[in-house]
Amino acid sequence: MDHRSAIRRLALPGAVLLALGGCTGGAGKPGAAGVRDGLFPKLGNGGYDVEHYSLALDYDPARNHLTGTATLTARATRDLSAFNLDFAGMDVNSATVGGERADADRAGDELTLRPADEIEKGARFRTSVAYSGTPKTLTDQDDSHEGWLRTADGGALALGEPAGSMAWFPSNNHPGDKATYDIKITVPQELTAVSNGELKSKVTAGGRTTFTWHTGEPMASYVATVAIGKYDIAKESKTPSGLPVYTAVDPAVRKKTADVVGRLPEIVEWEKENFGPYPFSSTGVIVAPEGSAEYALETQNRPVIPADQLDNETLVHELAHQWFGDSVTPKRWKDMWLNEGFATYAEWLWSEDHGGESAQAHFDEAYAKAADAELWAFPPAEPPSAAEVSHEPVYERGAMVVHKIRRAVGDDMFYDIVQGWTKEHRHANASTEDFTRFVEEESGKDLTDLWDTWLYGDGKPKSP
Known part of the structure; x- marks a missing residue:
């Protein structure tokens, strides 16, 4: 981030629901609300480890309204009668655990789910939360802003360090719990939706376009991102060593940022020589509209850098985070x-x-x-x-x-x-x-x- 200006990939079909592992006969207790981090004690949750997030999002920029379903595949680290997710602001419409309805209670930024049957330690389970509303912009303790940020081009930018990801999806929101991600975003067809990982599909129907992005390497929630706007996604290129490069640039600043963005493959190759093999399956950058955020952020695979903050040093800094912060977290x-x-x-x-x-x-x-x-x-x-x-x-x-x-x-x-x-x-x-x-x-x-x-x-x- 720049304020200067044992996990397995799951290959399970979406319709498959995971068994809870049986009732524990009352032995389970609720998982902790917070992992007692010394600086952010309320972030994260105890009792489970997330392995995969599948997010389906639909955004209406005219109303600043987000509809989403978050499906988490996790493993219990203790017997659980209930567990918490970090989630700020939006309405919860329904929740399931193992395909069965779960009771959902809200207290501030904590969402507590109580499954129909208790979850045994070591059991893998799947939970889904359907939600909707106006996603929040959060103010950090240092007065910077994160979470869901509206942009001047009619879009939005989701930034998550340290707490902002819970403004747009429910999660175990602490760096200590990394997971893989599939993020599907539907927006008006005149807009583009960019996220982490690789673009797997782009489908337009009924005046709206759905972009599906896949992140196959573990990722902390604070470096997950969505950028919605009038972005040009450059035709996929490669670094000299063959690494795919995705660049998403606000067209209003493409010409004046071209020189710096053009150096990205060179910077990645130089950093590989110094820091070791590049840790992810693609690289790139999101050059957001000027003034869209108060800082650049090392979002995984492709950092987000507002156009007015983009220079060689900032790009070097944020790309270095792919090793220091995103891979080694x-x-x-x-x-x-x-x-x-x-x-x-x-x-x-x-x-x-x-x-x-x-x-x-x-x-x-x-x-x-x-x-x-x-x-x-x-x-x-x-x-x-x-x-x-x-x-x-x-x-x-x-x-x-x-x-x-x-x-x-x-x-x-x-x-x-x-x-x-x-x-x-x-x-x-x-x-x-x-x-x-x-x-x-x-x-x-x-x-x-x-x-x-x-x-x-x-x-x-x-x-x-």
Whole structure:
């Protein structure tokens, strides 16, 4: 994200409903409402793990009205008499579990479903929620906006970091639960609907067009997206190594953004050399209308970048997140520096390799900031609240931690560590503790002083 301006793919037919595994005879208890994340304790839910989301959405932009059905295939991690989904605002019309009607209760942004029969631990089950209404725009603790954002071209943009996905579909809305996705969106035929993954079909009938997108690799809910508008989807091209590229650009800015968008294949190939194999089956970018969002976001497969924020550095940053954040996803929101520190450091490396300032020069410029500058307000691994999770210490001081590792272990070992890290945790979740342990094991060095000073230490370090 840029505020500067064991999971299996299920191949089950849609009509098949999964058995609940039988009644547990009253042994089940409700799953937790929230996973007690230190920064966002109400996000996510306990008691189950989602394996796949199938979303069928129909949007009427004239009324800003969304009708949807979300079908989740999940596995119970405990005996369940009920379970929660994160869902904000819209009306729930009906809900089923295992094909049978389930009671549905709302309390704020929590939707509680009570199946007709309890679900046994280890059982795979399918639940469907039909809903409709006006999707909400959410205001974050740092006063930025996410969720469902209406755009000037008569469309909408769905952005989800950290909580916004629950504004347009019910989910287990925490980075710790990743799943595969099928997202079908029906819109007026003069508009285009873009999402994650690959475009599987486009069907027009009765003045409306349905776009079906498939994401076959695990994805956290916060990097799921839908962009609806007058987008031109470029004919699928490929990077030099054969990776499919989908670009969706607001036609009003296609000409002035062409140079930057045209560098996308080059940037992806450069990042592969530095960070290891690209983790997904396609790449690209969504260039949204100017002013449509206050930030760019690393939505999986193709980041969303408003046209007025698009430049080489932002594209480098958001594409780097495909490795750091989208593939290797934080276990908790406090681990966000692993996303943003590496993505910011990717900008420094790009500059170093393309005739700009070296990474060391970027580090020195950052260190020169006064001791009372925001950069030193808190340690990157310890954001004090949800409002600070996207602030400068997480980004720039996080990048400084990465550079200190590079200096401590040398360039050859540094790139071995980076590529080993993205391989070891590909499509999984990892914490700060996982990372520091991995670095020390791979390098054979005790880096306690580095962690204590730069990653966890308060204030400006005494020396660079």
